[in-house]
């Protein structure tokens with residue numbers, strides 16, 4: 001029996017796309033993330049929820065070393081993707097961020113054409129051997145982001161001239177263009193209206209077939225709609241993580257219960 005449980009546990013471990021172990025994050029003397037352990041499943045959406053300042057974005061940024069860009073920030077512990085320690089000095093953060101793409105709160109297209117927004121990453125990573133290769137990557141990325149029909153006749157127009165929701169899907173297409181395996185999203189709908197939000201949520205649901213997605217959201221409704229697993233953070237601690245339905249209907253911890261019933265946050 002024990003043998004069986006151990007085997008099952010081991011299988012679950014190898015199934016994880018991302019394994020974080022005893023992760024601490026400090027900003028100078030502030031201990032922002034405390035002892036976080038989490039296993040993130042491949043080809044699914046994991047939502048990070050919790051009150052403002054609890055560390056959701058900080059922890060999300062550890063998953064592709066975006067914290068490296070903040071001088072006073074220090075990360076300890078271990079984060080492995082496909083079993084590889086992403087903080088190993090041999091890992092090139094630029095390559096890592098192609099594999100683990102990111103979409104931010106505010107759509108941030110480059111001040112370039114729609115085409116060049118998508119082509120930029122594949123060009124710098126040398127992913128296209130010819131102009132027609134590049135055209136194919138641009139088209140397929142826009143298709144995967146559900147934007148192709150809307151923009152195929154105006155690829156030369158500036159990305160910044162699109163609606164907010166289109167710009168956010170353009171940023172998702174830009175992340176997809178460098179063939180990531182994981183996409184991190186930091187409140188990707190907070191600047192969007194309800195219709196644009198619904199489109200991005202639909203897109204997230206489609207993308208999970210091929211990508212591992214981690215999304216930070218302030219909206220519990222959004223977490224319930226788009227994610228298969230939810231992690232609740234409070235004061236830098238990962239209080240509880242599990243299937244989204246369980247977290248919302250049967251949380252184990254009183255702090256989770258208080259948060260989802262609107263008692264704080």
Ligand SMILES: Nc1ncnc2c1ncn2[C@@H]1O[C@H](COP(=O)(O)OP(=O)(O)OP(=O)(O)O)[C@@H](O)[C@H]1O
Nearest residue numbers: 027030032050051052053054055056057058059070
């Ligand atoms: N660049 C930074 N420099 C110093 N402290 C920071 C920095 N970024 C975040 N912090 C601190 O780390 C803690 C966690 O912040 P973080 O932004 O990760 O929380 P959050 O849960 O994502 O919050 P919100 O929902 O408001 O975006 C907070 O105490 C915050 O003040």
